[in-house]
Amino acid sequence: MNIKIGIGFDVHKLVENRKLLLCGVEFDYPLGLLGHSDADVALHAVADAVLGAAGAGDIGQWFPDNDPAFKDADSGKLLQFIMASNELANYRIGNVDMVIICQQPKILPQVPAMKENLAKLLNCTAEQISIKGKTTEKLGYTGRGEGIAAQAVVLLEKV
Numbered sequence: 001m002n003i004k005i006g007i008g009f010d011v012h013k014l015v016e017n018r019k020l021l022l023c024g025v026e027f028d029y030p031l032g033l034l035g036h037s038d039a040d041v042a043l044h045a046v047a048d049a050v051l052g053a054a055g056a057g058d059i060g061q062w063f064p065d066n067d068p069a070f071k072d073a074d075s076g077k078l079l080q081f082i083m084a085s086n087e088l089a090n091y092r093i094g095n096v097d098m099v100i101i102c103q104q105p106k107i108l109p110q111v112p113a114m115k116e117n118l119a120k121l122l123n124c125t126a127e128q129i130s131i132k133g134k135t136t137e138k139l140g141y142t143g144r145g146e147g148i149a150a151q152a153v154v155l156l157e158k159v
């Protein structure tokens, strides 16, 4: 088999006085995501999908959230570190598909910028990436605007 698939999921809480970063793009929104790192829930889901496909654990094992080195860490840098690691050395990205689940803000207008950012981090093209926003029809924690969830699947191809 020359392909490997991985799944990633993440949730972060929305609070005041934090930035809202999704795939490294800052959203103009009154609340932001809480976390030890910059809490970019979309990049965390992608990172876990990449690691899952490579059979290389998860983001929490690579970058423990009690390690002061990763306080307010740029999640893009963490993803680049994973992509440059020995574990990923023999793989390239096939494609990425992602769902960002939140009642607000609307994701769609920022999708092109998010794809561009993510493509750079993953050493692939924007055409290999799909990003979709979805509400939960005001149901549950995402529907009440208490947090944002993200799901991603990544296909890796052996080079």
Ligand code: CDP
Binding pocket: 100, 101, 102, 103, 104, 105, 106, 107, 108, 109, 132, 133, 134, 135, 136, 137
């Ligand atoms: O219509 P359906 O229930 O499938 O989807 P929705 O959750 O009501 O969202 C309608 C459309 O808004 C989606 O197809 C996305 O294109 C967009 N959307 C978005 O850009 N950002 C969100 N946070 C949620 C939805």
Ligand code: ZN
Binding pocket: 010, 011, 012, 035, 039, 040, 041, 044
């Ligand atoms: Zn996270």
